[in-house]
Amino acid sequence: xxxxxxxxxxxxxxxxxxxxxxxxxxxxxxxxxxxxxxxxxxxxxxxxxxxxxxxxxxxxxxxxxxxxxxxxxxxxxxxxxxxxxxxxxxxxxxxxxxxxxxxxxxxxxxxxxxxxxxxxxxxxxxxxxxxxxxxxxxxxxxxxxxxxxxxxxxxxxxxxxxxxxxxxxxxxxxxxxxxxxxxxxxxxxxxxxxxxxxxxxxxxxxxxxxxxxxxxxxxxxxxxxxxxxxxxxxxxxxxxxxxxxxxxxxxxxxxxxxxxxxxxxxxxxxxxxxxxxxxxxxx
Numbered sequence: 459x460x461x462x463x464x465x466x467x468x469x470x471x472x473x474x475x476x477x478x479x480x481x482x483x484x485x486x487x488x489x490x491x492x493x494x495x496x497x498x499x500x501x502x503x504x505x506x507x508x509x510x511x512x513x514x515x516x517x518x519x520x521x522x523x524x525x526x527x528x529x530x531x532x533x534x535x536x537x538x539x540x541x542x543x544x545x546x547x548x549x550x551x552x553x554x555x556x557x558x559x560x561x562x563x564x565x566x567x568x569x570x571x572x573x574x575x576x577x578x579x580x581x582x583x584x585x586x587x588x589x590x591x592x593x594x595x596x597x598x599x600x601x602x603x604x605x606x607x608x609x610x611x612x613x614x615x616x617x618x619x620x621x622x623x624x625x626x627x628x629x630x631x632x633x634x635x636x637x638x639x640x641x642x643x644x645x646x647x648x649x650x651x652x653x654x655x656x657x658x659x660x661x662x663x664x665x666x667x668x669x670x671x672x673x674x675x676x677x678x679x680x681x682x683x684x685x686x687x688x689x690x691x692x693x694x695x696x697x698x699x700x701x702x703x704x705x706x707x708x709x710x711x712x713x714x715x716x717x718x719x720x721x722x723x724x725x726x727x728x729x730x731x732x733x734x735x736x737x738x739x740x741x
Contacts, residue, residue, distance in 0.1 A: 459596040463535045464589045465545040467523065467555050468498035470582040471690060471721045480590050485531055487555065487723045490519045498723040507722035508693045508730050517624070520723045522555040528562030536567035542599035543570040544589050546606055548578045549653035571603040573610070576653040579724050580688035580736040581615035587686075588741075609738060612682075615650045616658060616674065617690070617734025618667040622646070624729035625655065647671055664733070668697065671735055672704035676711075678737070684713035685737040692720040692732040701733055713740030 466477070468486040477484045486497040489507070491514060496502040498520075511518065528545075535543055543566070550556035556574050563570035575582045588609035592602040619625060645667045649658040661667040679685045687705065691698040698717050705715065720732060 463540040525561035532566040551653035584738040615736040620731035676708035679711035687715040697733040
């Protein structure tokens with residue numbers, strides 16, 4: 459049976475312990491407060507990060523792993539006897555992480571298939587899960603890669619932020635940036651599509667935005683069948699509960715629903731009290 463390793467980066471927003479439990483290796487991005495650099499989910503947990511973000515005089519910056527950091531991981535996995543690696547990362551339109559992984563793959567002692575998930579946060583989770591399921595079933599490198607690619611094609615991700623300031627200042631707003639001046643009290647529901655952030659719907663207030671997301675998930679489940687759903691939040695457990703309950707109340711066909719936190723790197727760009735939902739058809 460081939461030994462295939464699954465690698466991802468910290469912007470999947472599953473902490474090291476959760477990833478270790480499913481035998482996935484995580485390469486962290488970094489958050490910089492001035493001259494101080496912290497590894498996402500390793501040196502800086504959400505509980506540590508958001509209070510510091512709120513009190514920071516300047517918005518922190520983020521950076522991708524270096525090719526050398528990926529090369530170190532790929533070399534170690536080769537030394538441990540793996541036959542190949544599927545490396546799944548956040549959208550290359552939002553970060554240079556994918557490019558760093560591609561550069562490292564060129565010198566890896568074993569074959570590496572680097573995948574652009576075209577998503578961030580829980581949008582990456584479905585490809586990771588699919589790759590792990592194929593790996594655990596004894597599939598070869600091609601089949602593990604194919605399972606992840608198919609999961610990416612079936613994934614959708616929507617979110618709403620408390621303020622667009624973090625997205626705009628961090629340069630990740632995409633077409634959503636055009637909404638900023640005219641928003642006033644309107645909360646836009648945003649979607650990650652084609653690897654970039656796009657406006658989906660304007661709503662009056664967070665409660666209305668949550669209702670719109672829930673109804674959209676329910677509508678999609680009527681077309682796609684039972685869904686695996688992940689609700690994400692940035693220090694907003696009350697909003698996560700509200701969204702989870704709204705999805706159930708809207709009549710979504712739910713195979714499973716879980717709740718995850720948004721880590722420091724993604725949190726730098728969406729800010730506190732962001733709330734979102736990712737989903738994909740259950741296989």
